[in-house]
Amino acid sequence: MPKNIRVAPRKFTVYTEKNLEKVPQLSRFSADQVLAMRAVAQVLPFRVNDYVIDELIDWDRVPDDPMFQLTFPQPGMLADGELDKMIDLLRKDAGKDDIKTEARRIQLGLNPHPAGQKSMNVPKLEGTEVAGMQHKYRETVLFFPSSGQTCHSYCTYCFRWPQFVGLDDMKFAAQEADRMVDYLKQHKEVNSVLFTGGDPMVMKTRVLRRYLEPLLADELNHIVSIRIGTKAMAYWPQRFVSDDDSDDLMRLYDEVHSAGRNLAIMAHYSHPVELSTPTGQAAMERVRQTGAVIRCQAPLIRHVNDDAEVWASMWKRQITLGAIPYYMFVERDTGPRQYFEVPLGRAYDIFSTAYRRVSGLARTVRGPSMSATPGKVLVDGVTEVQGQKVYALKFIQGRNPEWVNRIFFAKYDEHARWLDDLQPAFEDKWFWQDELEAMKQKGWSADWSDASHIDKRVSEFGHVQFA
Numbered sequence: 138m139p140k141n142i143r144v145a146p147r148k149f150t151v152y153t154e155k156n157l158e159k160v161p162q163l164s165r166f167s168a169d170q171v172l173a174m175r176a177v178a179q180v181l182p183f184r185v186n187d188y189v190i191d192e193l194i195d196w197d198r199v200p201d202d203p204m205f206q207l208t209f210p211q212p213g214m215l216a217d218g219e220l221d222k223m224i225d226l227l228r229k230d231a232g233k234d235d236i237k238t239e240a241r242r243i244q245l246g247l248n249p250h251p252a253g254q255k256s257m258n259v260p261k262l263e264g265t266e267v268a269g270m271q272h273k274y275r276e277t278v279l280f281f282p283s284s285g286q287t288c289h290s291y292c293t294y295c296f297r298w299p300q301f302v303g304l305d306d307m308k309f310a311a312q313e314a315d316r317m318v319d320y321l322k323q324h325k326e327v328n329s330v331l332f333t334g335g336d337p338m339v340m341k342t343r344v345l346r347r348y349l350e351p352l353l354a355d356e357l358n359h360i361v362s363i364r365i366g367t368k369a370m371a372y373w374p375q376r377f378v379s380d381d382d383s384d385d386l387m388r389l390y391d392e393v394h395s396a397g398r399n400l401a402i403m404a405h406y407s408h409p410v411e412l413s414t415p416t417g418q419a420a421m422e423r424v425r426q427t428g429a430v431i432r433c434q435a436p437l438i439r440h441v442n443d444d445a446e447v448w449a450s451m452w453k454r455q456i457t458l459g460a461i462p463y464y465m466f467v468e469r470d471t472g473p474r475q476y477f478e479v480p481l482g483r484a485y486d487i488f489s490t491a492y493r494r495v496s497g498l499a500r501t502v503r504g505p506s507m508s509a510t511p512g513k514v515l516v517d518g519v520t521e522v523q524g525q526k527v528y529a530l531k532f533i534q535g536r537n538p539e540w541v542n543r544i545f546f547a548k549y550d551e552h553a554r555w556l557d558d559l560q561p562a563f564e565d566k567w568f569w570q571d572e573l574e575a576m577k578q579k580g581w582s583a584d585w586s587d588a589s590h591i592d593k594r595v596s597e598f599g600h601v602q603f604a
């Protein structure tokens with residue numbers, strides 16, 4: 138029986154680098170500490186709303202509080218010399234241009250464009266690029282709606298940070314769904330569309346509807362699932378329960394589900410505290426009542442959640458609240474990663490320890506997983522083969538579908554933090570290396586035109602319609 142969930146509306150108040158000092162709780166910090174935060178916020182994005190400030194951060198635990206680390210600029214995010222220089226510029230009230238120039242210089246040193254996202258993933262339709270889309274894996278396309286390119290708060294470790302500081306102009310994001318729909322009509326090998334950002338859930342419902350509704354057409358029945366990647370469930374659950382168009386949003390979700398698509402809310406939860414508030418829990422309940430599924434994912438981040446107990450507790454809470462633990466990611470090779478990263482060996486230990494502490498229901502989770510240039514690579518084990526300590530790695534997604542589920546081995550290196558830091562254990566190159574190089578030359582992943590069997594299977598199966 139659906140419950141009638143009511144939560145009092147809350148006004149959305151947001152702080153950015155321009156008014157950071159106005160956050161009332163920062164009065165407990167010294168002027169120098171606040172200045173250091175401002176210095177970091179000149180370089181890396183900062184945005185936090187009052188729900189996070191009032192209900193998720195435990196101000197008696199700052200600066201160690203995980204949600205504070207997750208949302209407020211931390212001095213360690215910049216290298217010492219760079220932090221000092223930026224503080225100096227602010228102290229002497231340097232002009233905007235000088236600060237911007239220095240910030241740009243630092244930003245460009247932070248690997249703003251990892252994993253060939255722009256060079257290899259943008260598909261073409263009749264010879265021109267489809268704005269706002271990426272097609273890296275055969276079955277899935279990513280779609281970036283232009284009005285969903287901010288977030289209710291920004292994560293300090295965000296791998297999409299360049300777009301929030303104007304380094305990646307988001308002109309490539311899509312205004313309308315038409316081109317995506319035309320592309321999908323011609324690409325029956327795709328069965329899943331993932332809306333991503335930023336956060337698509339910053340969009341008003343009427344705008345989101347313009348993107349979702351066209352995907353429900355019969356000629357797109359090969360689209361089995363529509364996913365929405367979002368952190369709004371954690372950062373602004375009011376979006377689902379009390380914002381003025383939240384009822385419309387639930388109707389829209391219900392329509393997508395009723396049209397026979399699997400609607401998956403890919404909820405980014407970094408810490409169990411995000412699942413603990415009455416509003417956060419009400420949002421989950423309400424979303425689930427529409428028939429949508431909530432799948433939970435987050436990167437493993439030092440200072441935020443680098444503790445097996447945190448993950449075990451988070452997965453258990455997700456199960457209790459009817460959600461599905463899905464991914465633990467490795468912090469990507471961009472931005473202030475030196476402050477947040479966890480080496481692969483330790484990441485594997487944390488994952489395995491947490492995994493052992495939960496029941497089979499929570500073991501739907503996969504990780505630690507790297508979204509790297511050739512594909513999604515799982516650190517599946519640390520073991521010994523032929524007397525050599527190695528990482529057992531596995532593709533759970535690959536630019537070439539034939540790579541998926543293949544195991545390969547890398548020399549164990551306790552300092553390695555990413556696939557690029559690893560060396561093959563028994564060969565002089567990775568089994569996929571030559572093929573990946575050829576794809577880079579072509580600027581495209583693979584020829585998927587032999588996917589007619591997928592089309593046939595999906596059309597035979599058809600879609601369940603819920604009256």
Ligand code: SF4
Nearest residue numbers: 288291292295335368
């Ligand atoms: S919610 Fe996602 S896109 Fe937004 S700041 Fe956090 S990690 Fe980045």
